[in-house]
Amino acid sequence: MRPSFLPRLVNSELYDPIVYVRILNEKKSLMFDCGRIEGLAAREILCLDAIFISHTHMDHFIGIDQVLRIILHRDKPMHIYGPEGITAKMLAKLHAYTWNLTQDYPLDIIIHEVQARTTLVTRTSAATGFEVISQETLEREGPAVVQAPRYRVDAVILDHHIACLGFVLKEIFHVNIRRDMIKRRGYIPGRWIGRLKECILSGDAGEIIEVDAAAGTRQVRVCELADDLVIMTSGQKIAFFTDIGFCEENVRLMESIAGEVDILFIETYYLDDMQDQASLKGHLTARQAGMIARRLGAKRVFPMHVSPRYHDRVSEIWRQMELDEP
Ligand SMILES: [Zn+2]
Numbered sequence: 001m002r003p004s005f006l007p008r009l010v011n012s013e014l015y016d017p018i019v020y021v022r023i024l025n026e027k028k029s030l031m032f033d034c035g036r037i038e039g040l041a042a043r044e045i046l047c048l049d050a051i052f053i054s055h056t057h058m059d060h061f062i063g064i065d066q067v068l069r070i071i072l073h074r075d076k077p078m079h080i081y082g083p084e085g086i087t088a089k090m091l092a093k094l095h096a097y098t099w100n101l102t103q104d105y106p107l108d109i110i111i112h113e114v115q116a117r118t119t120l121v122t123r124t125s126a127a128t129g130f131e132v133i134s135q136e137t138l139e140r141e142g143p144a145v146v147q148a149p150r151y152r153v154d155a156v157i158l159d160h161h162i163a164c165l166g167f168v169l170k171e172i173f174h175v176n177i178r179r180d181m182i183k184r185r186g187y188i189p190g191r192w193i194g195r196l197k198e199c200i201l202s203g204d205a206g207e208i209i210e211v212d213a214a215a216g217t218r219q220v221r222v223c224e225l226a227d228d229l230v231i232m233t234s235g236q237k238i239a240f241f242t243d244i245g246f247c248e249e250n251v252r253l254m255e256s257i258a259g260e261v262d263i264l265f266i267e268t269y270y271l272d273d274m275q276d277q278a279s280l281k282g283h284l285t286a287r288q289a290g291m292i293a294r295r296l297g298a299k300r301v302f303p304m305h306v307s308p309r310y311h312d313r314v315s316e317i318w319r320q321m322e323l324d325e326p
């Protein structure tokens with residue numbers, strides 16, 4: 001299966017945990033947590049549609065100012081999702097600056113404060129100096145906080161001695177192209193395949209697209225191509241869990257959204273001899289993170305947010321998780 005989402009751990013295992021996800025065939029990206037973002041190019045930040053903040057400890061939130069600096073002239077809105085208190089924290093960041101010259105700027109920032117049963121949605125805009133334009137409370141039905149045509153993002157509220165969100169990005173279904181049939185029909189792979197995927201994902205079965213073929217261009221309806229060339233399978237699942245204490249309730253909540261996850265990014269702040277400290281600070285040890293990964297049935301696992309005290313002992317982290325270091 002050719003993946004549709006390309007996740008990248010921006011800062012390696014050490015330092016602030018950030019996962020940047022490119023959604024292929026769309027000029028769109030998502031990001032999980034926003035600590036130090038020096039590892040991201042401005043063009044990557046400009047593609048961001050939404051940033052998901054687990055909690056507002058500094059190492060997960062300090063990069064927001066730099067993101068804002070880069071997207072300030074953009075007309076696409078930015079969505080910020082976060083736990084209880086994110087609205088006040090985000091507005092405090094925005095209101096720390098002077099905005100007397102931004103009346104013509106089209107940027108809107110929409111803050112989604114995720115609570116157990118509701119989401120508080122607050123819209124602000126550069127044009128008004130990021131004053132609150134509107135605010136509404138939406139009921140939450142199930143774990144989803146985002147429902148897009150191609151994907152959804154689920155969130156659970158985990159315990160880090162404060163509310164800390166854990167996230168799973170799920171591709172709704174995956175469009176697999178049968179290369180054997182493309183060859184058999186005499187078609188030539190090209191941009192039209194991306195267009196075909198787009199039409200299938202947006203439900204435009206009646207659309208006609210121009211297909212490159214050995215005998216010249218052919219016009220074919222999407223539903224015909226889909227029957228002939230496409231196999232649908234369940235999509236990719238990517239989980240981001242950081243800054244959580246090791247307790248049954250946290251594990252149960254993670255399991256509720258991340259069973260059989262394809263790629264798991266999980267915090268491993270301490271080695272196992274610091275278990276007491278981990279519990280005191282609401283963090284995981286490498287052994288505990290490994291146990292969670294096995295309980296979730298994770299297919300690939302990446303440790304992150306390893307304490308800098310282990311900068312020369314990262315191999316031990318992998319060993320205690322019982323994973324092979326790549
Ligand atoms: Zn924290």
Ligand SMILES: [Zn+2]
Pocket residue numbers: 057059060243305
């Ligand atoms: Zn942290």
